[in-house]
Amino acid sequence: MKNKILLSSPHFDQFEKDVYSNMIIDKECFNKNNINNFEDRIKIYLKSNKEICCLSSGTSGIHLALVLSGVKNGDEVICQSFTFSASVNPIAYQGAKPIFIDSELDTWNMCPIALEYAIKDRICKGKKIKAIIVVHIYGMSAKIDQIVAIAKKYRINLIEDTAEALGSTYKGQKCGTFGDYGVLSFNANKIITAFGGGALVCTNESEKRKAIFLATQARDDAPHYQHSEIGFNYRISSVLAGLGRAQMEVLDKHVTLRRRNNQFYQEIFKNIDGITVFTEPNSSYFSNHWLSCILIDEKKAGFNREDIRLQLKKDTIESRPLWKPMHIQPVFKDCEFYGGTVAETLFEKGLCLPSSSNLTNNDRERVAASIQKLLLKNK
Numbered sequence: 065m066k067n068k069i070l071l072s073s074p075h076f077d078q079f080e081k082d083v084y085s086n087m088i089i090d091k092e093c094f095n096k097n098n099i100n101n102f103e104d105r106i107k108i109y110l111k112s113n114k115e116i117c118c119l120s121s122g123t124s125g126i127h128l129a130l131v132l133s134g135v136k137n138g139d140e141v142i143c144q145s146f147t148f149s150a151s152v153n154p155i156a157y158q159g160a161k162p163i164f165i166d167s168e169l170d171t172w173n174m175c176p177i178a179l180e181y182a183i184k185d186r187i188c189k190g191k192k193i194k195a196i197i198v199v200h201i202y203g204m205s206a207k208i209d210q211i212v213a214i215a216k217k218y219r220i221n222l223i224e225d226t227a228e229a230l231g232s233t234y235k236g237q238k239c240g241t242f243g244d245y246g247v248l249s250f251n252a253n254k255i256i257t258a259f260g261g262g263a264l265v266c267t268n269e270s271e272k273r274k275a276i277f278l279a280t281q282a283r284d285d286a287p288h289y290q291h292s293e294i295g296f297n298y299r300i301s302s303v304l305a306g307l308g309r310a311q312m313e314v315l316d317k318h319v320t321l322r323r324r325n326n327q328f329y330q331e332i333f334k335n336i337d338g339i340t341v342f343t344e345p346n347s348s349y350f351s352n353h354w355l356s357c358i359l360i361d362e363k364k365a366g367f368n369r370e371d372i373r374l375q376l377k378k379d380t381i382e383s384r385p386l387w388k389p390m391h392i393q394p395v396f397k398d399c400e401f402y403g404g405t406v407a408e409t410l411f412e413k414g415l416c417l418p419s420s421s422n423l424t425n426n427d428r429e430r431v432a433a434s435i436q437k438l439l440l441k442n443k
């Protein structure tokens with residue numbers, strides 16, 4: 065039985081294991097400084113004057129960004145529809161209402177035109193938008209300069225869900241540093257992992273202090289336990305921060321390896337009618353290509369998304385349809401949506417392919433051979 069080729073698996077080499085073992089030997093892992101060191105390392109990597117607060121997950125980062133933006137019961141929050149549910153769920157935690165926005169075809173992210181239309185329409189209807197959550201999906205930066213300009217124009221806080229895009233840039237600037245808040249994830253399937261963890265990228269020291277305060281049960285400054293606000297248990301564990309710090313050392317290597325996978329897919333689909341590999345629209349964009357994705361035009365290709373998925377599955381290779389948009393998810397079906405059918409069409413025609421940074425040549429050959437089989441069948 066061949067081993068299963070996964071979509072995106074954790075990648076820990078001897079180097080990071082050694083870095084981590086040394087931290088354990090020095091007992092550094094059990095020390096709070098470990099969290100500070102991880103935060104410093106992220107800050108240097110992002111090449112910005114933003115402050116970093118490490119948390120237990122990316123989801124908790126989005127939740128805290130909403131709390132810090134003053135999102136309360138009954139407020140409206142705008143969110144990209146084409147994303148993972150974790151981008152949206154925290155809106156519901158706050159008792160607020162998500163308003164979904166369609167994608168555009170260049171980056172598959174929030175359409176700036178639909179965004180501005182929605183904001184104007186909500187204002188006309190007497191509603192107050194408290195925050196905007198934009199996502200850099202599959203590692204591809206959104207049209208972030210246009211989104212930032214709209215958020216500024218209407219004075220709405222912008223939260224960048226950068227869970228999939230650590231290492232990606234737009235015009236040379238790192239994703240996660242454009243908005244009022246950026247959110248990172250160190251979940252096991254992301255480009256680097258702490259086997260659970262996340263971070264909130266904040267604008268300044270006082271925001272960071274407030275984030276830490278909320279993430280550690282909102283304890284007032286008193287000798288006894290005293291609370292004037294509702295807090296959360298959202299701080300990262302020092303042990304996991306050690307793993308995360310070790311992985312920061314190989315982040316750029318992982319970006320190179322994932323981009324190489326994307327190159328590989330461009331190569332094998334180059335002359336195949338009806339299949340396009342998702343890649344940067346122009347040189348302003350640099351994607352970490354966290355996942356490599358394709359769109360299949362059934363009329364031209366003669367087979368559809370499911371045909372490829374099932375062929376790969378038969379050959380013990382994991383693949384998955386693109387995100388099912390939030391506005392057509394049963395749990396969010398009653399929410400408002402602005403846009404057309406871009407996100408729905410992506411879901412219908414798109415497939416994510418194995419993209420791990422530890423994919424071997426043999427793995428890639430197996431994927432290519434499996435696809436070749438399908439092409440021959442349809443000749």
Ligand SMILES: *Cc1c(COP(=O)(O)O)cnc(C)c1O
Pocket residue numbers: 120121122123124147148150151199225227228248249250251261262
């Ligand atoms: C993974 C992911 C998250 C959530 O991160 P966790 O660390 O798993 O909580 C949020 N948004 C997107 C787009 C993601 O892919």
